Amino acid sequence: MRIQTKTTPATTETSDAVVFLLHAEHKVSALGAVFRDLNAEEFAGKLGQLCLVHTQGKLAAPRALLVGLGPRKDLTPPKLRRAVVMATRRLREVGVSRAAFDAGDAERAGVVAEAAVAAHYDFDEFKPSKAPPRTKLALVTIHVSPGEARAAATAVERGRVIGETVNWTKALANQPGNVIYPAELGRRALALARELRGRLRCRVLDKRALERGGFGGLLAVGSGSAREPQLIVLEYRGGRAGQKPFAVVGKAITFDSGGICIKPGDKMEEMKWDKCGGCAVLGIMKAAALLRLPVNLLGVVAAAENMPSATSYRPGDIVTTRSGKTIEVINTDAEGRVILSDALAFACEQKPEAIVDFATLTGACVVALGHNIGGLMGNDAALCKRIERASEATGERVWELPLEDEFRDMVKSDVATVKNSAGRYAGTLTGAAFLQAFVAEGVPWAHLDIAGPAWVSDAKPHHEKGATAFGVRLMIEMLSSKA
Ligand code: BES
Ligand code: MN
Ligand code: ZN
Numbered sequence: 001m002r003i004q005t006k007t008t009p010a011t012t013e014t015s016d017a018v019v020f021l022l023h024a025e026h027k028v029s030a031l032g033a034v035f036r037d038l039n040a041e042e043f044a045g046k047l048g049q050l051c052l053v054h055t056q057g058k059l060a061a062p063r064a065l066l067v068g069l070g071p072r073k074d075l076t077p078p079k080l081r082r083a084v085v086m087a088t089r090r091l092r093e094v095g096v097s098r099a100a101f102d103a104g105d106a107e108r109a110g111v112v113a114e115a116a117v118a119a120h121y122d123f124d125e126f127k128p129s130k131a132p133p134r135t136k137l138a139l140v141t142i143h144v145s146p147g148e149a150r151a152a153a154t155a156v157e158r159g160r161v162i163g164e165t166v167n168w169t170k171a172l173a174n175q176p177g178n179v180i181y182p183a184e185l186g187r188r189a190l191a192l193a194r195e196l197r198g199r200l201r202c203r204v205l206d207k208r209a210l211e212r213g214g215f216g217g218l219l220a221v222g223s224g225s226a227r228e229p230q231l232i233v234l235e236y237r238g239g240r241a242g243q244k245p246f247a248v249v250g251k252a253i254t255f256d257s258g259g260i261c262i263k264p265g266d267k268m269e270e271m272k273w274d275k276c277g278g279c280a281v282l283g284i285m286k287a288a289a290l291l292r293l294p295v296n297l298l299g300v301v302a303a304a305e306n307m308p309s310a311t312s313y314r315p316g317d318i319v320t321t322r323s324g325k326t327i328e329v330i331n332t333d334a335e336g337r338v339i340l341s342d343a344l345a346f347a348c349e350q351k352p353e354a355i356v357d358f359a360t361l362t363g364a365c366v367v368a369l370g371h372n373i374g375g376l377m378g379n380d381a382a383l384c385k386r387i388e389r390a391s392e393a394t395g396e397r398v399w400e401l402p403l404e405d406e407f408r409d410m411v412k413s414d415v416a417t418v419k420n421s422a423g424r425y426a427g428t429l430t431g432a433a434f435l436q437a438f439v440a441e442g443v444p445w446a447h448l449d450i451a452g453p454a455w456v457s458d459a460k461p462h463h464e465k466g467a468t469a470f471g472v473r474l475m476i477e478m479l480s481s482k483a
Contacts, residue, residue, distance in 0.1 A: 025071065276470070
């Protein structure tokens with residue numbers, strides 16, 4: 001799909017369809033005679049409302065799509081994004097190939113570009129049939145007012161890169177466990193670094209290297225699988241030399257069966273998405289490098305497959321981790337925190353400015369916050385505030401949960417430094433408290449439990465079934481704005 005910006009009025013555009021983004025207070029009839037007879041049920045400018053009309057020669061384009069944005073005072077970039085995603089999906093359904101969007105200013109143009117690109121993702125590479133349910137647009141023209149041309153070109157390019165990286169991240173996260181296993185994820189990360197040669201560095205520690213390095217947590221979780229665990233380390237240096245890196249750490253369980261504490265079969269197939277945190281980290285590194293963000297970044301992805309077998313780790317095991325701290329295994333299904341213990345300790349060794357980790361860590365977080373909101377916990381109010389601000393700007397919703405001392409007490413073990421499960425209550429907070437034991441004193445750290453928003457189980461008008469790439473837009477926004 002090609003994207004261009006123009007400063008001519010969208011009404012004069014001879015695309016297959018012209019798209020008008022309209023507030024509730026907009027007089028639709030003012031757009032042209034073709035809209036005169038629309039009644040309020042057909043279109044009232046409600047947020048997300050779509051109305052497709054044939055223009056019968058009354059406009060240059062044969063079709064017009066009206067897109068409701070709701071009341072002007074309530075509109076935010078995330079709402080605009082969602083409306084444009086839905087509009088683009090509609091255009092694809094009706095077979096439009098060239099569309100013109102009437103965006104207005106540069107900020108909106110950027111959102112339109114990002115959303116139009118993101119609306120093109122389909123997880124269809126395993127569908128042998130040749131007829132896709134939706135066509136792809138060949139050309140999107142984004143119209144802005146003349147004074148906005150330069151700023152719009154920049155915003156559109158940024159939006160395009162972010163949209164494409166979100167799609168890349170989804171495509172990676174949607175791969176099933178038989179296709180993406182830890183070593184394969186490592187190869188994809190190496191291939192990414194090769195593609196961005198000079199901007200991104202990558203090394204992958206395999207099982208032997210993990211053994212030499214004392215990564216006992218990652219090795220324990222990976223021990224039940226025929227696929228060996230891996231630690232993926234990425235570096236991007238866009239900031240000043242000598243400036244401490246900002247670290248992003250991700251959980252990549254390429255399939256979580258639960259291990260010896262095996263999960264029930266119902267919905268177990270969804271556990272291919274237990275790698276979404278790690279995939280988000282790869283997406284963040286890719287987007288930062290493509291956008292040449294002026295920051296130094298360290299990406300650490302702990303990858304393992306959690307399987308039951310004769311070589312699995314077991315309840316009661318005591319595991320010595322990279323940091324020297326020990327873990328009493330209570331439940332092999334609480335494996336995310338066990339692999340992250342090593343990834344966080346490794347990140348801390350690189351003396352980062354701060355760490356944010358992404359993990360589909362607890363079902364309890366989905367019970368607490370549902371499917372649209374990630375749980376935010378941390379040891380640093382300023383870092384959490386930065387994440388919350390980026391969350392509002394992007395619509396990738398987070399909600400801070402209270403990580404207090406009592407939860408640290410709950411994960412203490414009689415026989416080891418910590419135990420990996422403290423029972424049913426406050427499951428998300430004891431998960432975070434466990435992770436905190438592996439974050440060095442004085443390092444600002446935030447944990448995002450993305451078990452809810454990492455994927456969509458049932459297709460929505462604004463999102464297909466599958467991975468959402470949650471965290472990529474959030475972190476790119478945060479790293480792009482001043483602390
Ligand atoms: N990957 C799961 C968490 C999960 C569950 C994410 C459902 C998304 C949907 C994680 O490894 C897990 O199994 N956690 C356990 C922890 C418990 C054993 C302490 C859980 O949430 O039940
Ligand atoms: Mn698990
Ligand atoms: Zn898991």
